[in-house]
Amino acid sequence: GAVVSQHPSRVICKSGTSVKIECRSLDFQATTMFWYRQFPKQSLMLMATSNEGSKATYEQGVEKDKFLINHASLTLSTLTVTSAHPEDSSFYICSASALAGRTDTQYFGPGTRLTVL
Amino acid sequence: SQKIEQNSEALNIQEGKTATLTCNYTNYSPAYLQWYRQDPGRGPVFLLLIRENEKEKRKERLKVTFDTTLKQSLFHITASQPADSATYLCALASSASKIIFGSGTRLSIRP
Numbered sequence: 692g693a694v695v696s697q698h699p700s701r702v703i704c705k706s707g708t709s710v711k712i713e714c715r716s717l718d719f720q721a722t723t724m725f726w727y728r729q730f731p732k733q734s735l736m737l738m739a740t741s742n743e744g745s746k747a748t749y750e751q752g753v754e755k756d757k758f759l760i761n762h763a764s765l766t767l768s769t770l771t772v773t774s775a776h777p778e779d780s781s782f783y784i785c786s787a788s789a790l791a792g793r794t795d796t797q798y799f800g801p802g803t804r805l806t807v808l
Numbered sequence: 809s810q811k812i813e814q815n816s817e818a819l820n821i822q823e824g825k826t827a828t829l830t831c832n833y834t835n836y837s838p839a840y841l842q843w844y845r846q847d848p849g850r851g852p853v854f855l856l857l858i859r860e861n862e863k864e865k866r867k868e869r870l871k872v873t874f875d876t877t878l879k880q881s882l883f884h885i886t887a888s889q890p891a892d893s894a895t896y897l898c899a900l901a902s903s904a905s906k907i908i909f910g911s912g913t914r915l916s917i918r919p
Contacts, residue, residue, distance in 0.1 A: 695851075734812075734897070734909040735852070784851045794899075794907040795840055799851035 694718050695787050697800035704775055705808055712770045712803045714785030720765035721787035725797060726758075729782040741768055742791060775807045810836045812910040814898060820916045827885040829913045831898035834879060836908075838900040841874055843883050846895045846912065855896075856883075888917045 694717040704710050714724055723742050727735040739755075741747035741762035749755045759771040768787075772779055782804055786797040811834045821827050831841070840859045844852035858865045858874045858881070865872045871884040885892050895914045901907040 697851075732817075732911065734911040735899075736909075737907065782849075786851075794901050795842070795857055797854075799844075799853070802849065802851045804849065 693798040695721075695785065695798050695800040697783075697785055697803050699803060700801060701804045701806075703806045703808065706776050707774055709771055709773045710775055710805060712772075712783055712785075712805075714768045714770070714787065714800050716766045716787040716798075719787075719789050721768070721789060722765065722791045723788045723793065723797075724762055724768035725786045725788070725794070726760060726768075726770050727784045727786070729784060729802075735784065738770075740792065772805065775805070777807045780805055780807045810834070810908060812836075812898065812900060812908060814896075814910040814913045816913045817911075818914040818916070820918060821888060823888060823890060823917050823919050825888055827888045827892070827915055827917070829883040829896050829898075829915065831881040831883070831910055832879060833900055836879075836900055836902070838902060840901055841872075841881050842899045842901070842907075843870075843872055843881075844897040844899060846897055848895075852897055885915075890917045890919055893917050 696715045698713045726738045729735045738753045739747045739749045741760050747760035762768040784802040786799045788797045813832045815830045842857045843855045846852045856872045858872050869886045873882045895912040897912045898910045
């Protein structure tokens with residue numbers, strides 16, 4: 692139980708294009724989904740928290756107009772990196788929790804490797 | 809500022825020995841601490857959670873201790889196996905559920 696998937700697992704795009712990453716909870720309803728970014732040999736950094744049907748809450752320093760988050764259903768959240776640039780290349784990981792805002796019950800997806808050329 | 813340090817970037821030990829990983833923190837009062845395993849190119853997998861009022865937690869070959877006076881958690885893997893080789897992350901969360909992660913310790917178990 693508590694399986695979270697992400698699609699795609701890997702994406703390469705040209706600078707200036709937009710990329711959408713999907714995060715799905717497969718066997719539970721995710722009231723809250725979290726989006727993280729991880730650079731090589733660095734820790735996971737929380738980018739934003741999204742609750743189903745509400746606007747996402749972004750962490751300090753994360754541009755909400757660049758990283759668009761939609762959490763329209765209890766099983767799906769999407770992260771769109773708009774006008775991607777090489778410095779956006781990173782490993783993006785989502786997690787999902789059935790309990791609102793609870794990081795002690797979050798389950799992580801397998802991650803999406805984004806490479807911007 | 810809040811800081812988490814996992815004091816070894818990498819740790820190499822012999823199969824069968826106990827691996828001990830350390831997580832120290834400063835300027836933080838966590839409500840709980842978690843340990844995760846992360847394999848290359850994969851998302852973290854939850855292992856154990858220990859709350860501020862708990863001293864020790866065990867799960868099979870894993871043991872976690874939490875000393876809020878020393879501001880330190882120790883993570884032990886007993887009877888280590890090559891399959892335990894991975895990066896291990898500690899994470900702290902306040903009661904507001906704002907979580908911060910350490911940068912991880914890469915553990916290698918040699919046969």
